[in-house]
Amino acid sequence: MQSTEQPWSLPPYSPPDFSAPPLAQAPPATTTPAPADGVLPDGYHATSNHPEYLQLSPGDWQLVAKSRMDAALVLREGKVLALEPRRVRQGDLVILGRTENGEEGIYVHSTGFAPPESDGAEKFAFRTRGTRETPFSRSYDELYQLLRHDREHGYISWVLGPAVAFDKDSRYAMQGLIEHGFCHALLVGNALAVHDLEAARFGTGLGQDIYTRQLLPGGHYHHLDLINEVRRRGSIVRTLRELQLVDGIIPACESRGVPYVLAGSIRDDGPLPEVLTDSRLAQDAMRIHADRTTTVVALATQLHAIAFGNMVPSYRVLPDGKVRPVYFYVVDMSEFSVDKLVNRGSLQATAILTNVQDFLINLWHNLNGERTV
């Protein structure tokens, strides 16, 4: 049910004009050594998720690559690193400054991808707020094009809440998307992996049949047994092989070689051996993918979506130096979840308010039939 497609392309990026005032008169950025490991000096600068430029020496404005929200900027060996404050080491040269217009050698460029303004905002209008009643046909159509493009030319990261594995058709849809190359990294928690493997082993999720919805007698043991079986074998890979589990999300990642991060939480049962139980290690592992990501699709999880959203800036500097936008789709049932993501700084998120079951089925239906790469 797709509209006649216009040829689609990434929007161009317009860098700032550093030769014009006031930027032409801006001073270089200044630094101070960090007083201790994981501690920033007074007046440190913290990044937004917009493109930010530093004037390291007169006329030398550098765009921060691999940025993220709320990072400190550190100079190491002439390179600018956007680091979580806890990763700053004593003596690191930390960029100072809290202005964003260049007066301290820092320029935040929030309009690089913006289309020319056209709205003559009226004093009165209906429907100024996005809700479940917002039309989403175009968001879907754009997402289809984006995923087709980034399958080959980008890096698509999926952030999944545990419920994605609870329904037969949507679980298969996600499996299909992975198998057809639409997923380059998977960011999830212990629960998603456990539910997915329980479905592969028993056809249930927390003891409930993922198709018939029947609560099987003793079914809650499925959850615990699955965990115990993996722990006994020591790894997911060995479990998949020995129990011949072949369908679902985690098996698809394994068979396609798609990396996944299992980030630990206090809700975890088990956990599975691969879970990174230290939240700092889990953040570091997620950040590796954030640094490569060009498109994020986050489904039905506040915890992981906000966590990953904090790590993903609105732009990516490609190997050839070109700058492109990073897209962030968030799919959830409630306006509150989406607003919360924005309130934590993920300003560029595109929301689709629906059940992730239908969202995945829609995607799969529209992207399927594409050539398998």
Next chain:
Amino acid sequence: MQSTEQPWSLPPYSPPDFSAPPLAQAPPATTTPAPADGVLPDGYHATSNHPEYLQLSPGDWQLVAKSRMDAALVLREGKVLALEPRRVRQGDLVILGRTENGEEGIYVHSTGFAPPESDGAEKFAFRTRGTRETPFSRSYDELYQLLRHDREHGYISWVLGPAVAFDKDSRYAMQGLIEHGFCHALLVGNALAVHDLEAARFGTGLGQDIYTRQLLPGGHYHHLDLINEVRRRGSIVRTLRELQLVDGIIPACESRGVPYVLAGSIRDDGPLPEVLTDSRLAQDAMRIHADRTTTVVALATQLHAIAFGNMVPSYRVLPDGKVRPVYFYVVDMSEFSVDKLVNRGSLQATAILTNVQDFLINLWHNLNGERTV
């Protein structure tokens, strides 16, 4: 994404055994004349939405046909009528009794369609409550089969909230379902009709483009202008013809001869000429369709869904005397809306928690390609 289909059929109905005690010893039901128009006598019986039997004379148990929730049962010319209390006339013989086990000649039969019980309810289980995380694949699959069946052998009533017309693809999906025979009656309000016709005329809903989401300059006049154009012409039909409006929900109803009820509310702008502004007249018009309905699909409206839900019993007596279930699907984004419907008595409702946009697109995708009747 449909499962291998088992042959599907309506569940059989098991009537009560009136020859066995205690029903064999039950007395006939009693009546008293209504004291005034629209007023019931003390001790009147009110219906549930389950099948109810009255023993009119010894051994003559009659199943109430065309029942509804909270109706009074009136004997007129030997027939039992389930009437809204306001429609009872002075002197009407009103059935008395507030028990449901036969002791007053009234038997409420809530298990006629029930499959044999099998659950040995455990003391502990996960996932005992239906939420957005409940797997819906099977609900969809069953609904596809049901709609195919009832397209030819039943009466499918759609109850639509206004947002259904706000998105291009879902509006076309609903149009397609109507054009392909999957809708026998449409129960909506003024707003749905206005939004749908605004989309046909201007491509917008309340001034917002239903595909691009752009808020057009002066767009809020689209809504008012559309209303004014219909009011000037005196009817929707004439407006469709003169303005050559051909796409959308209301045009599809007109071209297919599908009846629709536009029930008025205090939120209405205009309203359109066809709107029944008196809520009693609107209820009466809706009841006509309730009496014929075998399947209800209610999308994104509490007001109309609860109103129609109150009118639709859980069963239908077919012309040949057979009894079949009436299905009631409710699609909404929030657990609260579904719970509220149940709390107002629509106990048989099957909930699908999702955005109606995706729901309709799913339906259309799966039912499309069927032969056009």
Next chain:
Amino acid sequence: MQSTEQPWSLPPYSPPDFSAPPLAQAPPATTTPAPADGVLPDGYHATSNHPEYLQLSPGDWQLVAKSRMDAALVLREGKVLALEPRRVRQGDLVILGRTENGEEGIYVHSTGFAPPESDGAEKFAFRTRGTRETPFSRSYDELYQLLRHDREHGYISWVLGPAVAFDKDSRYAMQGLIEHGFCHALLVGNALAVHDLEAARFGTGLGQDIYTRQLLPGGHYHHLDLINEVRRRGSIVRTLRELQLVDGIIPACESRGVPYVLAGSIRDDGPLPEVLTDSRLAQDAMRIHADRTTTVVALATQLHAIAFGNMVPSYRVLPDGKVRPVYFYVVDMSEFSVDKLVNRGSLQATAILTNVQDFLINLWHNLNGERTV
């Protein structure tokens, strides 16, 4: 738990400067007769909820009094009336024009109450969207002051969803607010009145005890019996007297002489004799109060809140010609409900996201102990 109170006063109103260009050069507004009853001429002007001025003759700018959203402006006997289009009569002189900056003699003044701008909008910020996590202490404190002020100097209209009568303490809180003069008009539906009277008669709401939550055997008859008792007696007043019902919302209105409008809907059981079943008559009755209102408090109802919100402009012209803001508080559990109100044009609404039970109890606790007027 109230903060140290600053003296509170209504914000001043700054009218436009009509002597300065471009308004000084604006032409007078033009009119055309309405072609038929309830039909507007092409190019008619529709009001927003902001203050709007018409230049009737050169230099004679008149502020539209008793305005509302989406009204037509009609000149009758030299006066400007803001009428619902259906109330326009053939031949009425209807103001034309779709601009808002004076070029057609119409000026929409959306900044009359605005404080001087101070925000130097930053490119990045957290928490730009209002949600349930927004701090509401100040909204409460301001509302307390506003209600104390408008009890004597304004007109406070309450719009209540049916659930307000379901809880013992909140029902008593609402009763107390009415008895202490904080309510000048009540806008509700049949259900609120029925639930409230059921609570007065049986201590239940739809058969559920409003304190213990117990579902009483046969309790669903309470609802129907209460309706029948009122219908038998022909009026609420007579029922209160004969059944000696003294507590609750409707009894408090009756004993204080507070007018209430019972607007009909298709969900209504009964309805009670006082219900205005024709939505146009109900709208007309509500509009009478909208024209007087200075503060609206709308609790847990989309239907009535949006309907009344459409009728209430953001300002009121007082008898002495002064212009003051009209406050609109909306209390609901979901961001969606609040966003929807705004999307239908009630731009000035202040949202408090909470359960109306607690909201009312908070209000009563803070306003209680005031002198009884």
Next chain:
Amino acid sequence: MQSTEQPWSLPPYSPPDFSAPPLAQAPPATTTPAPADGVLPDGYHATSNHPEYLQLSPGDWQLVAKSRMDAALVLREGKVLALEPRRVRQGDLVILGRTENGEEGIYVHSTGFAPPESDGAEKFAFRTRGTRETPFSRSYDELYQLLRHDREHGYISWVLGPAVAFDKDSRYAMQGLIEHGFCHALLVGNALAVHDLEAARFGTGLGQDIYTRQLLPGGHYHHLDLINEVRRRGSIVRTLRELQLVDGIIPACESRGVPYVLAGSIRDDGPLPEVLTDSRLAQDAMRIHADRTTTVVALATQLHAIAFGNMVPSYRVLPDGKVRPVYFYVVDMSEFSVDKLVNRGSLQATAILTNVQDFLINLWHNLNGERTV
């Protein structure tokens, strides 16, 4: 606004009758050594949150003390321990059995606190589901009594989502509850502590004034600066002292000596030095409080509420051997959050659907004025 209070007391506990058949004939429970650290033997038993009895030798039925959901039962030195499976050591004797009626020496007793059944469940009723429209007056009144009781005779654990610190009045209310002895342990995450300390230092939460709601210029640095200040000083206690932060939730815990657990998550900024970043260590720290808890109040957090809910059984064995219920109140805005808690096994949870801001203010208003202990 409290009802006339009946004297309140804990409900009595009725143990099973092990002398009657079939329990009198039940065999002793069996065990098998765990095959490896953190791995359970086939057929292991997993606990529910109900009281469970093991027959260790004929006639010797022992109630599992300090239980939790989904624990393995291990015999160490004649004592039964309910351990998370990851804490089981190789060779531990693990109880086997998946039945709950005694036939394997395990008896799950789910009705020990149940009042005598009285409901003659009718075939039709309104309002069978709990929602925001459920009356909560009684839940509040019971909670007031419970908190007063458990302040002296129990152990009250609070589980707080981060939003609790965002509003001035509710933050003060929580502070007051802690200072007056109504909190014995606080289970939160890094964010709650950071927001609370930001409010103490700057009067903001994520840069937004917690009273005026103003977004302060550069306010997002408040969040980061607060974290940096604590990290520089190495501890919260030293920061409170050196910066003279005295108001709020964390300062109240420190001044009263109330222990708090800061459990890490992947969303954390910083984190603060006291945060347990390893989820297993955080779980272990939380479990210590779970083992003592008699009442839980969980506000506006799914992650922490579900995590702690999994650790808290429905009963507590007191030092004198008496058995009492453990109460679990969950306060949230959405039915989904509450249903999800139940779907993860916290069957005994009492829901209050409201904004935690109002909930806390209600509590404080009603419990304040009590003697300070």
